[in-house]
Amino acid sequence: MANAIVSQSGGPTGVINASLVGVIEQVVKHPDIDKLYGAVHAVSGIIKEDFVDLTNVSSETLEAVAASPSAALGSSRDKPDTAYCEKILEVFKKRNIEYFFYIGGNDSANTCKIINDMADEVDLDLKAFHIPKTVDNDLRTTDHCPGYGTAAKFVACALMGDDLDNRALPGIKLDIIMGRDAGWLTAATTLGQQRDDDGPHLVYLPERPIKIEDMIAQIKEVHSRLGRCVVAVSEGIRDTDNVVWAKKIKEDAEVDSHGNIQLSGSGALADFLADKVREGTGVARVRADTFGYLQRSFAGLQSETDVDEARRCGRQAVIYSQDNDSGSVAMKRTGQGKNYAVELFLTDLANVAEFTKELSDNFINEAGNGITQAFKDYALPLAGNLPKTDFFSQNPKV
Amino acid sequence: MANAIVSQSGGPTGVINASLVGVIEQVVKHPDIDKLYGAVHAVSGIIKEDFVDLTNVSSETLEAVAASPSAALGSSRDKPDTAYCEKILEVFKKRNIEYFFYIGGNDSANTCKIINDMADEVDLDLKAFHIPKTVDNDLRTTDHCPGYGTAAKFVACALMGDDLDNRALPGIKLDIIMGRDAGWLTAATTLGQQRDDDGPHLVYLPERPIKIEDMIAQIKEVHSRLGRCVVAVSEGIRDTDNVVWAKKIKEDAEVDSHGNIQLSGSGALADFLADKVREGTGVARVRADTFGYLQRSFAGLQSETDVDEARRCGRQAVIYSQDNDSGSVAMKRTGQGKNYAVELFLTDLANVAEFTKELSDNFINEAGNGITQAFKDYALPLAGNLPKTDFFSQNPKV
Numbered sequence: 002m003a004n005a006i007v008s009q010s011g012g013p014t015g016v017i018n019a020s021l022v023g024v025i026e027q028v029v030k031h032p033d034i035d036k037l038y039g040a041v042h043a044v045s046g047i048i049k050e051d052f053v054d055l056t057n058v059s060s061e062t063l064e065a066v067a068a069s070p071s072a073a074l075g076s077s078r079d080k081p082d083t084a085y086c087e088k089i090l091e092v093f094k095k096r097n098i099e100y101f102f103y104i105g106g107n108d109s110a111n112t113c114k115i116i117n118d119m120a121d122e123v124d125l126d127l128k129a130f131h132i133p134k135t136v137d138n139d140l141r142t143t144d145h146c147p148g149y150g151t152a153a154k155f156v157a158c159a160l161m162g163d164d165l166d167n168r169a170l171p172g173i174k175l176d177i178i179m180g181r182d183a184g185w186l187t188a189a190t191t192l193g194q195q196r197d198d199d200g201p202h203l204v205y206l207p208e209r210p211i212k213i214e215d216m217i218a219q220i221k222e223v224h225s226r227l228g229r230c231v232v233a234v235s236e237g238i239r240d241t242d243n244v245v246w247a248k249k250i251k252e253d254a255e256v257d258s259h260g261n262i263q264l265s266g267s268g269a270l271a272d273f274l275a276d277k278v279r280e281g282t283g284v285a286r287v288r289a290d291t292f293g294y295l296q297r298s299f300a301g302l303q304s305e306t307d308v309d310e311a312r313r314c315g316r317q318a319v320i321y322s323q324d325n326d327s328g329s330v331a332m333k334r335t336g337q338g339k340n341y342a343v344e345l346f347l348t349d350l351a352n353v354a355e356f357t358k359e360l361s362d363n364f365i366n367e368a369g370n371g372i373t374q375a376f377k378d379y380a381l382p383l384a385g386n387l388p389k390t391d392f393f394s395q396n397p398k399v
Numbered sequence: 400m401a402n403a404i405v406s407q408s409g410g411p412t413g414v415i416n417a418s419l420v421g422v423i424e425q426v427v428k429h430p431d432i433d434k435l436y437g438a439v440h441a442v443s444g445i446i447k448e449d450f451v452d453l454t455n456v457s458s459e460t461l462e463a464v465a466a467s468p469s470a471a472l473g474s475s476r477d478k479p480d481t482a483y484c485e486k487i488l489e490v491f492k493k494r495n496i497e498y499f500f501y502i503g504g505n506d507s508a509n510t511c512k513i514i515n516d517m518a519d520e521v522d523l524d525l526k527a528f529h530i531p532k533t534v535d536n537d538l539r540t541t542d543h544c545p546g547y548g549t550a551a552k553f554v555a556c557a558l559m560g561d562d563l564d565n566r567a568l569p570g571i572k573l574d575i576i577m578g579r580d581a582g583w584l585t586a587a588t589t590l591g592q593q594r595d596d597d598g599p600h601l602v603y604l605p606e607r608p609i610k611i612e613d614m615i616a617q618i619k620e621v622h623s624r625l626g627r628c629v630v631a632v633s634e635g636i637r638d639t640d641n642v643v644w645a646k647k648i649k650e651d652a653e654v655d656s657h658g659n660i661q662l663s664g665s666g667a668l669a670d671f672l673a674d675k676v677r678e679g680t681g682v683a684r685v686r687a688d689t690f691g692y693l694q695r696s697f698a699g700l701q702s703e704t705d706v707d708e709a710r711r712c713g714r715q716a717v718i719y720s721q722d723n724d725s726g727s728v729a730m731k732r733t734g735q736g737k738n739y740a741v742e743l744f745l746t747d748l749a750n751v752a753e754f755t756k757e758l759s760d761n762f763i764n765e766a767g768n769g770i771t772q773a774f775k776d777y778a779l780p781l782a783g784n785l786p787k788t789d790f791f792s793q794n795p796k797v
Contacts, residue, residue, distance in 0.1 A: 013567045015560075018790075038797060054797040065789035071563030073790035078568065162413075162696035165469030169411045169440075170476065174692075193698060267673070268666010268689055275665070290691035291666055294572075298560035300591065301786035302700075388699035391463035392416075392471035399436060399452040 002033060003099035003126075006047065007055065008040035009072035009134075010105035010112070014148030015155075015303050016311035017134045020104045021074065022067040023315020024132070025055050031319055034100055043077035043105075044112065048088045050096075067312060070298040078257050081112055086119050093120070093127060100128050102318050106135040106146075110329055111354035117327045130318040131329035131350055134311070136297045138185035139357035142348045143331035147314055150307030150383035152179070152296050153189035156233075157387055159292065161193035164200035164231050165390060171229035172286025173220060173278055176201070177271045179296050181237040181245075181264055184208055184360045186296065189380055190233035191372045193387050196394070200231025207237035207245075208359050209369035213274075217281035219370055224284055234274065236264040236291075246270060267291070304385035310343060317345045329353040341382035400431060401497035401524075404445065405453065406438035407470035407532075408503035408510070412546030413553075413701050414709035415532045418502045419472065420465040421713020422530070423453050429717055432498055441475035441503075442510065446486045448494075465710060468696040476655050479510055484517050488525075497524050500716050504533040504544075508727055509752035515725045528716040529727040529748055532709070534695045536583035537755035540746045541729035545712055548705030548781035550577070550694050551587035554631075555785055557690065559591035562598035562629050563788060569627035570684025571618060571676055574599070575669045577694050579635040579643075582606050582758045584694065587778055588631035589770045591785050594792070598629025605635035605643070606757050607767035611672075615679035617768055622682055634668060634689075644668060665689070702783035708741060715743045727751040739780035 007024045009017050021039075028037045039053040040046035053074065066073050081089065092098070103113045110131040120127035133140050136152035156178055167174045178187040184206030191201060202223045205211060223230040239245045247264050250273045255263035264270070271289035279287040314330045321328060328347040336342035364376035381387075405422045407415050419437075426435045437451040438444035451472065464471050479487065490496070501511045508529040515527035531538050534550035554576055565572045576585040582604030589599060600621045603609060621628040637643045648671045653661035669687035677685040712728045719726060726745040734740035762774035779785075 009567075013564050036797070039791060039794070052797045053791050053794045055791065055794060058791070058794065062789055062791070062793075065787060066791070068786065069563060069788035069790065070560045071790075072567040073563075075569075076567040158698040158700070159693050161698035162468045163692055165467060165471075165698075166411050166692050166696035169407075169470040169474040171473075267687065268670050272666050272670070288692070289665065290693065291689065292693070293688035294561055294564050294686070295557055295688065295690070295693065298564035300556040300559035300563070300788055302556070388466065389463055390467040390698055391460055392467065392469075393437060393451050393453065393456070393460070393464065395460075396437070396451045396453060396456065399434070399450045 002035040004036040004038060004097050005034045005100035005102065006038045006040050006098050007102040008043045008046060009074050009076055010043040010103060010109040011076060012136065013071040013076060013298050014134050014136050015070045015151035015297065015299065016147050016308045017104055018069050018073045019067040019308045019311035020132050020134060020147055020315035022063045023312040024102050024319055025058055026063060027316040027319035031323065038096070039074045042075040043079065044081050044085070044089060045077045045079050046075070047092055048085065050092055067308065068303070070300055080108065086116050089116055090120060090123065090125055094125065099126050100322055102130050102132060104132040104134050107140055107353060107355055107357055110350055114350035114354045117350065128322045129327045130322055131353060132314050132318045133329060133331065133353065136186055137180050137183060139183040140353050141356060141358045142352045144334045144343065145332060145383055147307060147311035149185060150304035150385065151302065152186055153192060153380055153384040154304045154387065155296050155299055155302055156186060156190045156292065157192035157384055160190040160201055160231070160233065161388070161390055165392070167200060167229050167231050172288065173224055173282065173284050174231045175271060175274055175278065175289040176233050177236050177289065177291040178233055179292065180207065180235050182207055182357045184235045187233050187235040188360060188364060188372045188376055189384065192377060192381055192384050195390065198227060201233040202227065202230050203232045203370045204372055205232070205234045205238050205370060206360060206365065207235050207239060208365060210239045210241045210243055211369065212241055213277055217278055220278055221282045224282060236270060304383065306383055306385045313345060321347050338378065400433040402434040402436060402495050403432045403498035403500065404436045404438050404496050405500040406441045406444060407472050407474055408441040408501060408507040409474060410534065411469040411474060411696050412532050412534050413468045413549035413695065413697065414545050414706045415502055416467050416471045417465040417706045417709035418530050418532060418545055418713035420461045421710040422500050422717055423456055424461060425714040425717035429721065436494070437472045440473035441477065442479050442483070442487060443475045443477050444473070445490055446483065448490055465706065466701070468698055478506065484514050487514055488518060488521065488523055491525060492523065497526060498720055499525060499527040500530060501527070502530040502532050505538055505751060505753055505755055508748055512748035512752045515748065526720045527725045528720055529751060530712050530716045531727060531729065531751065534584055535578050535581060537581040538751050539754060539756045540750045542732045542741065543730060543781055545705060545709035547583065548702035548783065549700065550584055551590060551778055551782040552702045552785065553694050553697055553700055554584060554588045554690065555590035555782055558588040558599055558629070558631065559786070559788055563790070565598060565627050565629050570686060571622055571680065571682050572629045573669060573672055573676065573687040574631050575634050575687065575689040576631055577690065578605065578633050580605055580755045582633045585631050585633040586758060586762060586770045586774050587782065590775060590779055590782050593787065596625060599631040600625065600628050601630045601768045602770055603630070603632045603636050603768060604758060604763065605633050605637060606763060608637045608639045608641055609767070610639050611675055615676055618676055619680045622680060632672065702781065704781055704783045711743060719745050736776065
């Protein structure tokens, strides 16, 4: 018998706690695991030995936690170096930890891999498993990531409301959506579209660098045609020289330990673009909203599919740890549309670590400013049921 | 028999369509009303004679519209002058309009009153009724306003998620909330609090002007004590000289036809405050989000109480028009807590027009930076059921 550690890393999501609950409820069925430690604030909690006992948790608490957004154990942006990882392994030895379950994105998969490799080198018995999560949906190998469906549902509902708002008080509306390297979440703003002229009418993605002048011309064209224009813009939008606009407009922009520039938690990009668009189109009513942290942590809004899959991924990591040494839990889609279903499988940590996955080419329109039906077919089952909206566009004029 | 006009004015809300549906479904029962015209984009639709026939609408469409955010008929920010109102009365004569139902805020009540007074002067038979709506909850006479409960639910759920996010990745988080003259919606950010240390930890309202240095000192104190701090700030926050900060930081700020400075649709205030707080506290992780239009138009999120009351107000305006000449529909609270209930009554248009209502003194704490239990008792029934959240704070450390 040995002990296990579970922790959560990187940006919170609406269902990362469901994965945690999946681990907790499966560990009690694992024949070789004694105690389950929850590391508080990820790797930093491990080296500080700041652990919560998760061996026995009431099902009432488990259900409440699974329904709550954000990371119940706390998170961290630390990027462990060699000395940091050695410290982690010392704690593992001291606490008789032989199982490590790490819920996070590609950086976390990389940390998991480094720790596992170091354990191998010093012949420490360790089984290290990564459980995917990210609202960005940009992990490789897996069909999609737990956390994405819920964030997709949020931005879809937001754009449905925002598009109706823009019908009521017409003008140009820009919405800045999370996703530094990939446009998956920005693309999801289109999922609630019901009518041909429902916004967003233009979608700008990190995968398609664009000159601001071209963007303004496209917005102006839509506004002339419809009398209004709703635009979804990824926070990772970049100029044709491939430098993100957020960096161009703020040269001293904050950078985290992974070298990522700080994009969320500021309205600077939105305000910059709104000023440019107002100036370039001559339209008086230009508004811009930055969705910020609402997209990843909003209480009471989850995609049922997403929360279910997140929990399954957590459970499956524990099941895999019975017969495998390490890996990342991934999903394969086995049914489409109304028959949507996934199967879980285990993939090497190296297949998920470090690099990210861009939005597929067939999901982006030819003009590079919109989303295809193929994307909607892919993403709608993940967001789950979306509300329907209506107004009196069908009623006769008198 | 005469005809009726209904229209929607000012900023959209999550339930202004429910009030519209209330009018539509009650008009068919009114003995003296023949046709119901929906004026597209409020008063501007009246003078352009841009009308939708709302006399016969299927119950399926009515239910879908009642569940949709934003103003189904379109809205307007026009402030009619005398010539504009004369034009309106001409259209009323031409179209045999004797009933005018206007859903809006205090500016709309004022427009309704001016048109009604002018009709009286020229002996035009007109019954003009105002149906209240505003996410700002700042109309006089009524206990609260349709639209507020739904927006309150949104900001409460947002802050619940945001506070958990801030527990996961601690720092200082500022959230800018709608409400130019009154702090009702900003106060509602506290409604989801379940634990003593749940944020928002500080709440800044237009009713309590404050120097930025004092605000920073208070934030610093909370951050030192809890290791984190979540702050809700009204977009109408002002300095002790009573000038709103949004105006101070942008001297050329946009002003609408009612003389109101444009506050939403820009992240400038949030970014300004975040920079000041970062500088003044020395805390590295300071983030700011501006909730913007999400608060008033988010598909699929309504307070059940709010949508029900909004619909009742619409129906009641039509009922009042049988025996009264004009007025605004208002609500009186007849039951508290679990016995929460309201009765509708008719009040003079003058009692709602022009001026707004501030947050009551007993709803604000003595320090002027927080909300009292009395406010929560007032507002919780309006927001309806809020989700519960949990994490493992109760589990023992090991």
